[in-house]
Amino acid sequence: MNIIELANLSAYYGDKKVLNNINMRIAKNKITAIIGPSGCGKSTLLAVLNRMLEENGGAIEGKVFFDDKDILNYPKDELRKRIGIVFQKPSPFPMSIYKNLTYAPLYYGVRNKKILNQIVDDKLKISGLYHEVKDNLKISALKLSGGQQQRLCIARALTVEPDILLMDEPCSALDVKNTANIEDMLVNLLDNYTIVIVTHNLSQAKRISDYTAFILDGEIVEYGETNEVFNNPKDKRTKEYIEGIYG
């Protein structure tokens, strides 16, 4: 089952075309990895999905459907609630761990303290942070290590129960152990969430993703099951990229 469909999707910054006629379906409750050399348009693709592109000064041509409905027909608030994003640099709000996790639920109208506490506990457990921070919820999130901050940011993105989690190089600032923690966590999220992850780390894409899209100069060169893309690439350029010839 698909949750997203891009139909003849092109994206522009001014006159510059950064994505060219992308046709792509994204499977629900799976991890889809977006790979490709620097500047090929990976982050732009994520920005199209949650309509951040417009705020960044870009524009699209073509259509994007989310749950079979044109994303332009969703109120932005609802779209952002249902499609969360986590960035490369861990970016907790400069407030307590507890407040980081209740910020969005409060914004969306949850007022019941018991429910808020439950959300905090649940998301800390999902992110594997519970035992590390449960007695220190009032300390500033900025006091956590980089890996903990990133897990907190993922937990925070989940507090509003999005359908999709977009991740832009979420592990590139982290060491191997923290990366492994996050990869384990992502795989465990798939019963309830769909993940689209941009990564430069090809081994990561191979390890955790179900599907991989290889983008080059704004075009999808190859898209399919991760095993196929990595072990049996159909396009010479995919093979070259995977073998490290460019990018």
Ligand SMILES: Nc1ncnc2c1ncn2[C@@H]1O[C@H](COP(=O)(O)OP(=O)(O)OP(=O)(O)O)[C@@H](O)[C@H]1O
């Ligand atoms: N706000 C912007 N205004 C103008 N051009 C932009 C903007 N953001 C990105 N671009 C351009 O769009 C193209 C695609 O950028 P994008 O960030 O999507 O690539 P990427 O594949 O994610 O790269 P990286 O792996 O280096 O993060 C690049 O040529 C970039 O310079």
